[in-house]
Amino acid sequence: MKESEEVAVVTGAARGIGRRVAAMLAEEGYRIAANDLHEPGDTLKELRSVGAEAMSLPGDVSDEGTVRGMVERVVGELGRIDVLVNNAGISTIVPAEETTLAEWNRTLAVNLTGPFLMCREFGRGMLQRGSGSIVNVSSVAGLLGISDRAAYNASKHGLIGLTRTLAAEWGGRGVRVNAVCPGWVKTEMDEEDQGAGGYTDRDIEGRVPMGRFATPEDIARAVAFLADPEWSGFVNGHTLSVDGGWFGDGSWESLRRRKQAP
Numbered sequence: 152m153k154e155s156e157e158v159a160v161v162t163g164a165a166r167g168i169g170r171r172v173a174a175m176l177a178e179e180g181y182r183i184a185a186n187d188l189h190e191p192g193d194t195l196k197e198l199r200s201v202g203a204e205a206m207s208l209p210g211d212v213s214d215e216g217t218v219r220g221m222v223e224r225v226v227g228e229l230g231r232i233d234v235l236v237n238n239a240g241i242s243t244i245v246p247a248e249e250t251t252l253a254e255w256n257r258t259l260a261v262n263l264t265g266p267f268l269m270c271r272e273f274g275r276g277m278l279q280r281g282s283g284s285i286v287n288v289s290s291v292a293g294l295l296g297i298s299d300r301a302a303y304n305a306s307k308h309g310l311i312g313l314t315r316t317l318a319a320e321w322g323g324r325g326v327r328v329n330a331v332c333p334g335w336v337k338t339e340m341d342e343e344d345q346g347a348g349g350y351t352d353r354d355i356e357g358r359v360p361m362g363r364f365a366t367p368e369d370i371a372r373a374v375a376f377l378a379d380p381e382w383s384g385f386v387n388g389h390t391l392s393v394d395g396g397w398f399g400d401g402s403w404e405s406l407r408r409r410k411q412a413p
Contacts, residue, residue, distance in 0.1 A: 158229045159378065160184045160221075160273060162265070163239030165191035167338030168288065171367035172236055172374050176201035177373060179207070181234065184208045184225045204229075212239050212265030220274045231280070234328050234378045235273045237266035238288040240306075242340055244349050247301040255302045262306035263313070270317055274326060281325035286377045287314050289330045291394045299349065307332075311390055318388030328389040329377045334394030336365040357404060361395035362411040369393055 159176045163169035165187035173183050174197055182204040190207045198205035198385045206228055210217040225232055243250070243258045266287055277283025292300055293307030310330065317328040335341060335355040341364070345351065357363050373393045376382050392398045400407060 156182070156231070156234050157233040158182045158184065158225065158231050159222055159236065160186065160208065160225060160233035160269075160320040161236045161238060161267065162186040164194050165189070166194075166366050167340055168333065168336060168370050169236075169238040170194045170197070171371040172238060173198060174201070174207075174297060175368075175371040175375050176378065177205065177236065179379070182206075182229055184221075184229065186210065186212065186221065186239065187354035190407060191356075209263075212237075215268055218265075218268045218272050221269075222276070223392065226276065229365040232273050232276050233283055235269060235285045236279075236288065236312075236374055236378070236381075237285070238271050239265060240288065242300075242344055243302045244299050244344055244347060246299050250397055251300055258302035259306045259309070262303070263309045266310055267313055270313070270328070274317070276324045278321060278324050282379065282380075284378045284383075285326065285328045286319070286374050287311075287328070288374070289314070289332045290388070291332050291334045291392065291397050293330075293332055293393075294390070294398050312352065312388065315388045322387040327377075327380070327383075329383070329386060329388065330390045331370060331377065331394045332371045332390055332398070333370045334359060334368070334392075334393065334397045336367060338367060357408055358394040359397050360400045360402075360407060360410065363395065365393060365395065 157183040161173040164185035177198045178185050184206050185194050186208040190209045240262045241346045289310045291308040292304045293311045314330040
């Protein structure tokens with residue numbers, strides 16, 4: 152358990168990965184500032200049910216003024232910031248030639264500009280104190296090209312670039328910056344994307360050497376590892392794939408399926 156005064160800010164905390172990350176960090180003893188576009192009421196109830204101190208931090212992470220207001224609220228109410236998890240993101244599934252400028256701009260605003268603003272504004276306080284950990288939630292789509300996701304892939308590739316650059320700039324001043332790259336995770340976002348007809352469970356399970364989707368728990372454990380200086384204090388600028396081997400496997404489909412358990 153962490154000391155009770157330590158604070159973690161988690162964006163996109165209303166559901167899916169973000170909600171489980173917030174809960175796991177709460178279980179580790181952090182006080183939690185939970186962000187989403189609207190107040191993440193169910194998440195707050197869950198956090199408080201396990202005895203954690205939690206505050207709501209609603210707002211659009213891609214809006215500069217809103218992010219500055221978040222910093223003021225967290226520092227004003229909780230006094231400090233130790234961990235920032237940039238998890239908020241949106242999925243845009245459409246062929247590149249049909250992607251509108253509005254879709255492109257909104258995807259990059261939420262998935263890349265938002266994390267930049269959060270890192271810049273919350274990072275200043277970390278740099279002043281000389282300590283802190285930032286974990287950016289990218290994707291296997293930040294490591295590989297996946298069709299029909301030009302804006303999403305570009306945003307997640309960019310997030311890895313941002314992670315490495317900030318790690319280079321801030322690591323020597325006590326602030327570590329790392330990224331996790333989930334494979335496909337069973338969340339509400341997956342249900343919505345599958346509902347649009349883009350893929351099936353079998354498509355994903357066949358592509359992953361371990362033969363299953365990730366769970367929010369899988370990702371939350373990786374985030375908790377990178378957040379904690381006792382566990383990962385010399386890990387900086389790293390991109391941790393949590394994808395069941397997706398990124399590492401260059402096999403063709405029939406060969407991969409032959410290696411999976413029946």
